[in-house]
Amino acid sequence: MTGEIGHFCLIVALMLALVQAILPLAGAARGVPAWMAAAQPAAQGQFLFIAMAFGALTLAFVNNDFTLQVVANHSNTQLPLEYRIAAVWGGHEGSMLLWVLMLAVWSVAVSVFSRRLPGVFVARVLGVMGLLASGFIGFLLFTSNPFARLLPGAAEGRDLNPLLQDPGMVFHPPMLYMGYVGFSVAFAFAIAALLGGRLDATWARWSRPWTTVAWMFLTLGIALGSYWAYYELGWGGWWFWDPVENASFLPWLAGTALVHSLAVTEKRGVFRSWTVMLAILAFSFSLLGTFLVRSGVLTSVHAFATDPKRGVYILGFLVAVVGGSLALFAWRAPRVGLGSGFAAASRESMLLANNVLLAVAAAAVMLGTLYPLLLDALSLGKLSVGPPYFEAVFVPLIAPAIFLMGAGPLARWRDTPLPDLARRLRWALGAAVIGAVVSLSAGSSLASAFGVLLAVWVAGATLTAVADRVRNARGPLAARIAQLPRTMPRSELGMLLAHLGIGVFVFGVTMVKTWEVEKDVRMQPGDTATLGGYSFRLDSLGEYTGPNYVGLRATFYVTQDGEPLGVMHPEKRMYNAQGMPMTEAAIDAGFTRDLYVSLGEAISDQAWAVRVQVKPFINWIWGGALLMALGGLLAATDRRYRLARQAKQREPARGAYPAGGRA
Numbered sequence: 213m214t215g216e217i218g219h220f221c222l223i224v225a226l227m228l229a230l231v232q233a234i235l236p237l238a239g240a241a242r243g244v245p246a247w248m249a250a251a252q253p254a255a256q257g258q259f260l261f262i263a264m265a266f267g268a269l270t271l272a273f274v275n276n277d278f279t280l281q282v283v284a285n286h287s288n289t290q291l292p293l294e295y296r297i298a299a300v301w302g303g304h305e306g307s308m309l310l311w312v313l314m315l316a317v318w319s320v321a322v323s324v325f326s327r328r329l330p331g332v333f334v335a336r337v338l339g340v341m342g343l344l345a346s347g348f349i350g351f352l353l354f355t356s357n358p359f360a361r362l363l364p365g366a367a368e369g370r371d372l373n374p375l376l377q378d379p380g381m382v383f384h385p386p387m388l389y390m391g392y393v394g395f396s397v398a399f400a401f402a403i404a405a406l407l408g409g410r411l412d413a414t415w416a417r418w419s420r421p422w423t424t425v426a427w428m429f430l431t432l433g434i435a436l437g438s439y440w441a442y443y444e445l446g447w448g449g450w451w452f453w454d455p456v457e458n459a460s461f462l463p464w465l466a467g468t469a470l471v472h473s474l475a476v477t478e479k480r481g482v483f484r485s486w487t488v489m490l491a492i493l494a495f496s497f498s499l500l501g502t503f504l505v506r507s508g509v510l511t512s513v514h515a516f517a518t519d520p521k522r523g524v525y526i527l528g529f530l531v532a533v534v535g536g537s538l539a540l541f542a543w544r545a546p547r548v549g550l551g552s553g554f555a556a557a558s559r560e561s562m563l564l565a566n567n568v569l570l571a572v573a574a575a576a577v578m579l580g581t582l583y584p585l586l587l588d589a590l591s592l593g594k595l596s597v598g599p600p601y602f603e604a605v606f607v608p609l610i611a612p613a614i615f616l617m618g619a620g621p622l623a624r625w626r627d628t629p630l631p632d633l634a635r636r637l638r639w640a641l642g643a644a645v646i647g648a649v650v651s652l653s654a655g656s657s658l659a660s661a662f663g664v665l666l667a668v669w670v671a672g673a674t675l676t677a678v679a680d681r682v683r684n685a686r687g688p689l690a691a692r693i694a695q696l697p698r699t700m701p702r703s704e705l706g707m708l709l710a711h712l713g714i715g716v717f718v719f720g721v722t723m724v725k726t727w728e729v730e731k732d733v734r735m736q737p738g739d740t741a742t743l744g745g746y747s748f749r750l751d752s753l754g755e756y757t758g759p760n761y762v763g764l765r766a767t768f769y770v771t772q773d774g775e776p777l778g779v780m781h782p783e784k785r786m787y788n789a790q791g792m793p794m795t796e797a798a799i800d801a802g803f804t805r806d807l808y809v810s811l812g813e814a815i816s817d818q819a820w821a822v823r824v825q826v827k828p829f830i831n832w833i834w835g836g837a838l839l840m841a842l843g844g845l846l847a848a849t850d851r852r853y854r855l856a857r858q859a860k861q862r863e864p865a866r867g868a869y870p871a872g873g874r875a
Contacts (some may be wrong), residue, residue, distance in 0.1 A: 213558075214268050214271055214272050214275075214277060214280075214357040215268070215272065215277070215279070215280050215361060216269050217264070217270075218264070218265040218268030218269055218358070219265075219357065219359040220359075221261040221262070221264040221265035221268065221353060221707040222262070222265045222349060222353055222359070223260050223439060225261040225262045225265065225316075225345075225349055226346065226349040226353060227256040227840060228254050228261065228344040229251060229254075229258050229342050229349055230342070230346050231254045231337065232250070232251060232255050232319075232338055232341070232342030232345065233249075233339055233340075233342030233345075233346050233473060234313045234333035234339075234342075234829040235247040235250040235253075235254070235339075235707055236248050236250060236251035236339035236342070237335070237336060237339035237340075237343075237481060239335060240332050240335045240336050240339070240407070244537070245331070247335075247380040248331055248332065248335035249331075250722075251323065251334065251335045252323040252327075252338065252341060252655075252732065253318055254338075254856075255316075255319040255322070255323040255341070255670050256320050256323055256324075256344070257270045257318065257337050258316055258319065258804040259316040259317065259320040259618050262309075262312055262313050262316045262349075262703070263316070263538070265358075265359075266300075266309055266310070266313050267310065267866075268359075269309060269358050269469050270297060270346065270551065272295065273296045273297065273299055273300050273849030274293065274296055274297075274660075275285050275290075276289050276369065277365075277617075278362070278365045278366040278367070278368070279361055279362055279363065279364075279365035279366075279368055280358075280360070280361065280362065281360045281361065282303055282306055282358050282359075282360070282786075282828075283304045283360040283369060284362050284365070284366040284369050284370065285303060285369070285370055286299045286302045286303040286306070286369070286370070286371075286372050286373075286848035287299045287371065287448065288368065288369040288370070288760060288789045289368060289369070290759060290760035290788060291369075291371060291372055291377070291759075291760055291791070292759050292760070295372055295376075295377050296372075297382075298372075298381050298382045299376075299813055300371065301385050301386075302372045302376045302381070304356060304357055304477055304522075305343075305352070305356045305357065305358035305360075305507060306386060307389075308348070308351065308352055308356050308358070308506070308597055309352060309358050310386065310503075311348060311353060311389050311393060311742075312345065312348050312349055312617065312715060314347060314389045314390050314392075314393040314394075315344060315388070315487060316343055317342070317390075317392055318341070318393055318396060318397050319341045319342075319345065320519050320774040321336070322337060322338060322341065322397060322400075323338060324420070324808055325664075326418070329418055330364045330843075331407075331663070332408070333404055333408060333418075334408050335432075336400075336403070336404035336408065337397075337400045337401055337404045338400075339404075340400035340403045340404060340792035341396060341397070341400045343526035344396055344399075344533070346399075346615075347529045347532075347533070347608075348529075348627045351522075351525055351526065351529065352383060352631060354525070355521055355522045355525050358520060358793070360678025360679065360826070364862065365694065368432070368591070368789070369791030369792065370788070370789060371760065371787065371788075371790050374785070374787045374790065374792050374794045374836060375444065375445075375662065375794070376538050376759075377441070377760075377787075378440065378444050380436055380437075380439065380440035380444065381492045382441065382445075382638045383436055383552035384433060384437050384440055385431045387429055387433035387436055388430065388433030388434065388436075389433070389458060390426070390429035390430075390433070390439065391426050391427065391428075391429035391431070391432070391433050391434075391464075391467075392430065392433075392460075392461075392498040392501065392502075392768065393426075393499050394422070394423075394425060394427075395423070395432070395463055395467060395491075395494040395495040395595065396424050396428055396495055396498070397422040397820070398419055398422060398426065398491045398494060398495065399421075399465075399491050399494070399495035399537070401418060401419040401491070402416065402419070402487075402488045402537075403420065403474055403489035403537060403540065405488065406488060406540050406541060406544040406545075407540070408429040409544060410486040411485070411488060411739035412481060412482045412484070413477060413478050413480075413840070415477075416478040416484075416487060416509075417478045419491070419494075420471075420474040420478055421848045421849075421850070422468065422746065423470055423474060423491075423848075424471055424844050424847050424848040425469065425848045427467045427468065427470075427471055427726045427844055428465070428841045428845055429841075429845030430460070430463065430467060430839070431464065431837055431840050431841045431844065432838075432841045433434075433460070433501060434461065434464060434837070435446070435801040435838065435841070437449055437460070438450045438833070438834070438837075440578050441445045441457060441508070442830075443453050443797055443799055444796075444797075445795075446795035447810075448722075448730065448797070448808050448823070448825045450560060450830065450833060451735025452599065453580075453598060453599050453602045455472070455504060455581050455585075455737070456501070456504060456505055458577050458578075458580070458581040459497075459500065459501030459504045459505060459581070460501060461577060462497040462500065462501065462574055462577060462578055462581075462833075463494050463495070463497040463498045463501065463574055465496045465571075465574040465577070466490055466493045466494040466497050466568050466570075466571070466574055466720045469490050469566075469567040469571055469574075469825070470487065470490040470493075470494050470518035471571040471844075472563050472566060472567060473486055473487040473563070473567055474487055474661070475563070476560055476563050476564075477639040478557075478715035479625065480554070480560060480625060480626075480805070482554065483560075483563075483564065483567075484562060484830070486567070488541060488592075489541065490567070491544075491572075491854070492534070492537045492538065492541060493571075493574075495533075495708060496530075496533070496534045496537075496643070497574070497578075497854070498637055499529070499530045499533060499534070500578075502526055502530075503523065503526045503527055503530055503689070504581075505630045506522055506523065506526060506587075511836060519867065520541070527773075536566070539874055543786060546735060553627065554625070554626050554627070555628070557623070557628045557629075557633070558611070558623060558624065558626055558627050558628050558631050559620055559621075559623040559624060559625050559628065559629065560625065560626070562620040563616075563618060564622055565612075565616055566613050566615075566616045566617065566620065569609055569610065569612055569613040569616075570610075570613060570629070572609055573606055573609040573610055573613070573742070576602075576606060576609060577602065579601055580597045580601050580605070581597075583595070583597065583701050584596065584597050607742065610655045611662070611666060612664045612669060614669075614714065614718065614720040615666065615669065617670055617673075617675030617714060618637070618640060618669045618670045618672070618711070619633065619637060619673065619686065620639060621673070621674075621677050621708065621711070622636050622673065622676060622677055622680070623788065632761050636676060636680070637673060637676065639672065640668075640673040640676050640677060641668055641669065641672075642674070643668050643669075643672045644664075644665045644666070644668040644672060645665065645670035645725060646668075647664045647667070647670075648662065648664050649661075649667060650664075651664040651665075656726050656727075657701050657726070658725040660722055660725070663718060663719075663721065663722030663725075663726075664719065664722055665828055666715075666718050667715045667716070667718040667719035667722060668715070668719075669715075670714055670718070671712060671716070671719075672713055673711075674708050674712045677708055678708060681696060681699075682714075682766060684698060685699060701848060701851075702846045702849055702850040703847045703850040704841040705846050705847075706844060706845070706846030706847030706850075707841075707843065708843070709839055709840075709842055709843035709846060709874040710839065710843030710847070711838045711840075711843075711845060713754055713835075713836040713837065713838070713839030713840035713841075713842075713843060713845075714836065714840065715836070716832050716835055716836035716838060717832070717833055717835075717836025717840070718836075718841060719827045719829065719832055719836075720830060720831070720832030720833040720835070720836060721833055723782065723828045723829035723830075723832070724827050724828060724829060724830045725873075727828045728825065728826065728827045728828065728830075729743055729744045729825070729826050730743070730823060730824065730825040730826075731743045731824050732821065732822070733821075733822050733824070734815055734819055734820075734821060734822075735750045735817040735819065735820060735822045736750065736753055736816075736819040737750055737751060737753060737818060738821070742824075743824050743826055744773050744826035745772055746770060746777070746807060746826060747771045747772065748768050748769075748770055748780075748807075748809060748822075748824050749768060749769045749770075750766060750767075750768055750770075750822070751764050751767045751768065751769055752766070752767045753765070753818070754767075754769075755818070756786065760788055760789065761786060761787045761788060761794075762785070762788070763783050763784065763785045763786075763846070764783060764784045764785075764795075764811075765781050765782075765783045766781065766782050766783070766809075766820070767779060767780075767781055768780040768781070768809055768812055769869040770800060771806060777807075778800055780798035780799075780800055780807070780809050781798050782795075782796060782798040782809045782810050782811045782822075783795075783796040783798075784796070784811050791816060794834070795810050795811060795812075796856070797809065798810070801873075802831075803833060804828060804829055804830070805826060805827060805828045805829065806825075806826075806830050806831065806832075807824075807825070807826060807827075808823075808824070808825040808826075808827060809824050809825075810822070810823050811821070838851050839866055
């Protein structure tokens with residue numbers, strides 16, 4: 213009965229989602245408090261039943277219930293327990309249920325942590341999220357039922373895709389979906405503000421921590437996916453501009469612009485219409501990614517094979533959500549004032565320029581992703597758009613944004629005297645120029661030197677901002693430095709840490725693209741390959757048996773200048789259920805370099821094709837992403853957001869957002 217219980221829970225969740233969507237919005241429009249009060253219990257009840265449905269599907273995977281079609285397609289009795297649990301979201305139906313669960317988690321979080329906000333506003337936010345939940349739960353029930361029966365049941369499952377039988381797949385999808393779906397909160401806050409007819413700094417302050425947390429999860433999810441591709445796919449790359457990779461990158465770019473725009477709207481009351489548009493775009497890109505992955509319009513290691521009716525449903529839902537929100541924006545936006553003015557040289561102008569560059573970069577990535585699909589759909593031929601296009605278009609757009617990232621935090625609001633800004637940034641600029649000169653003298657290209665210049669510039673400007681804080685504090689120098697984490701607002705500290713993460717990321721990308729080396733060689737036991745000052749000696753090859761595969765493990769002894777560094781064990785695996793061969797690379801990770809060895813195809817009984825690679829500073833890429841996410845976490849937990857909610861509780865009930873919807 214596990215499947216039937218899960219299916220029943222989804223039906224009840226759909227009913228509650230409809231209640232959450234209809235009653236609060238109608239109550240806010242007509243001024244009926246009892247209807248608006250239904251929002252919180254409906255959201256919490258919906259979460260409870262979706263969690264029960266997800267638990268039922270997980271139990272079916274753990275118990276190898278092959279009478280459920282999704283379990284028979286994506287699991288196997290030989291599959292280890294941890295991968296049986298991860299297999300819940302290893303297919304389309306289960307991953308869509310995970311998406312709905314994440315949406316329910318965000319909804320219940322809003323219902324719990326927004327109780328001090330105006331009741332009318334919260335009702336509208338939860339009502340919008342109820343509409344989204346209704347659409348996605350309907351998608352599950354009508355086109356992608358995870359509890360569909362297979363009668364008679366299969367004797368054995370087809371097994372989980374071997375590419376997904378990896379610890380990274382246990383954490384990557386939940387993190388990514390928390391980011392994807394998290395932008396629904398920013399979207400719901402924006403739509404609620406439009407329905408209320410008032411966009412001001414208060415709305416931005418309420419929305420900002422939710423948006424930052426979603427951005428943090430999406431950053432972690434993308435970084436985990438990149439690292440998984442690096443060590444699991446066997447080719448040693450970390451980003452290939454794959455359409456599905458781009459589908460996650462688009463909402464990240466829009467979300468990054470949104471986080472910065474919300475900061476300006478909260479502080480200065482400007483960019484209000486632009487901020488709302490970015491909130492709509494960020495979630496729209498999340499929906500677009502869902503369509504690309506689940507519609508069958510593209511083939512990717514990240515995509516799900518689906519039938520056309522699923523794509524039609526998602527496309528219709530995408531058009532309804534995006535079209536409806538843009539129509540509401542077109543109706544309400546002309547009534548929004550422009551806010552106070554600012555000079556051409558100011559923090560506002562730099563953030564505006566940064567946002568425009570991020571938006572144009574997102575448009576360029578979207579064009580390169582969708583244009584080949586559009587040509588193919590219209591039978592106008594096939595066109596392949598790969599890394600050369602994206603690197604040629606994206607890098608010139610993002611480089612000025614990175615430059616502004618260094619200068620922006622040191623600029624003043626409203627007006628910044630340029631001589632004063634130049635004086636404060638002179639050391640950062642000098643360090644950046646020195647870094648570029650050193651890079652050129654080491655034999656790098658101009659493009660590589662420019663990358664080093666940008667990385668050092670951002671890091672230097674960030675340290676300058678910290679130094680200014682220390683200089684303006686009181687007391688002995690050691691005490692001022694020690695008290696910095698307590699005296700500096702978390703939002704500012706998080707911003708600087710995220711910017712430092714960008715600098716670390718840019719440096720890692722520049723170094724690995726400039727100095728990485730690789731070699732493909734034919735090797736048999738006793739042979740040695742030399743690359744980048746390292747020697748890799750193939751000592752032996754041996755077979756072993758895994759839980760659901762047969763593996764061949766090679767043993768390489770690595771030395772540098774005759775000194776032993778360690779032993780590496782790349783593998784080839786043949787999975788029993790699907791007969792699918794897999795490459796498991798061996799990586800010797802270090803702070804300043806990775807050594808990467810992977811087995812290719814067998815040339816003879818003892819000889820194999822082997823790829824060896826040396827990748828300088830590649831771990832700085834993911835270290836930078838981790839710093840960015842940590843910065844987002846610090847910014848989202850700033851104390852002033854809690855104080856703002858407490859202050860709002862003392863305000864008169866809800867004259868700010870009248871029930872009729874007009875300010």
